[in-house]
Amino acid sequence: MEREQQKGQLFGLGVGPGDPELITVKALRLLQAAPVVAYFVAKGKKSNAFGIIENYLKAEQITVPLVYPVTTEKLEPPLCYESIIADFYDTAAAQLSAYLNVGRDVAVICEGDPFFYGSYMYLHDRLGARYVTDVVPGVCSMLGGTAVLGAPLVYRNQSLSVLSGVLPHDELKRRLADADASVIMKLGRNFHKVKNVLDELNLSGRALYVERATMQNQRVVPINDVDPMASPYFSLIVIPGEKWQG
Ligand SMILES: C[S@@+](CC[C@H](N)C(=O)[O-])C[C@H]1O[C@@H](n2cnc3c(N)ncnc32)[C@H](O)[C@@H]1O
Structure with missing residues (x-):
């Protein structure tokens, strides 16, 4: 009888x-032990995550780019972003299953966490x-962005809001108005709207931008x-909490 x-x-x-030095010891060990390394990449672009680790790879490792069919471009009906991207993830999952089914470990690398x-x-x-899975956390861009600004993010009992720049103007304003400290991700084409909201709330003087x-x-x-x-896409805004003199 054949063994399963x-x-x-x-x-x-x-x-x-x-x-590249901000990868954890564990992620690096697992990365270098994986026979197959997969990563997401936009069509015609270089993958940020791959750029971070490419010098750590060995010649015998198989690399599998998972190329997004669409990113943020406007699609005319009947094309629909959600269904195109769901099909893409189905296909990518099937592609990786082919390796997993024959006993090969697959490491999917991700920028940040x-x-x-x-x-x-x-x-x-x-x-x-x-399949058995193992997720290894990473230093996320929010913390990378805060560290390079040299400003503490949250003091003492303050709370932090992490917001997406994609939020509509009024919703973003409501959430920012309530926050002690905030990080706004996914700027890109949303920058103009985000900046208007910060101006309206008198927060632009406290807001720090990092690319x-x-x-x-x-x-x-x-x-x-x-x-x-x-x-650009790889940018965020940090509004640190008010300084507390410890
Ligand atoms: C799809 S999210 C990925 C977040 C990532 N998984 C993480 O843990 O940070 C992409 C957003 O992360 C932010 N981002 C990622 N890397 C960045 C960097 N090095 N500097 C500034 N922002 C970054 C940007 O706001 C970008 O729009």
Whole structure:
């Protein structure tokens, strides 16, 4: 009788916000032990996560790019972003299953942390019930961004709000008005709206902007100096809590 094939294990590895030295010892060990390394990448672009770890890979490791069919471009009906992207994750999950089913471990690398807005989560949702999984947390961009600003994020009993720049104007304003300290992610085309809300709440003076935190081409500028037309995807805004003199 044929023995049942032992399945491979799926790893979601956080590789940190950009500086290759900010990967954890555990993620690096598992990365280098994985026969298959998969990563998400936008069409025609270089993957940020892959760029962080490529010098750690060995020649014999198989790399599997999972190329998004769409990113943030506007689609005309009947094209629908949600269904295109769901099909893409189904296909990506099937692609990785082919390795897992023959006993090969697969490491999916994720910039920052896998479960903090990371696309790995969609593979985890699809494959987590069928394979043994292990998620290794990473230093997320929010913390990378705060560290390079040299400003504490939350003092003492303050609470932190993590907000998506995609939120509509009024909702963003309501949540920011209530927060002791905030981080706004996913700026890009939302920058203009976010800046208006900060101005309306008189928060622009306290808000700090960071682009490509911890990467070689990192840029930290006062929010009033940011060109809204040139705000890239890898950027965030930090509004630290009011200083508490300990
Ligand atoms: C899809 S989320 C991924 C978040 C990631 N999983 C993490 O743990 O930080 C992408 C958003 O993270 C932020 N981001 C990621 N890396 C960044 C970096 N090095 N510097 C500034 N923002 C970054 C940006 O706001 C970007 O729009």
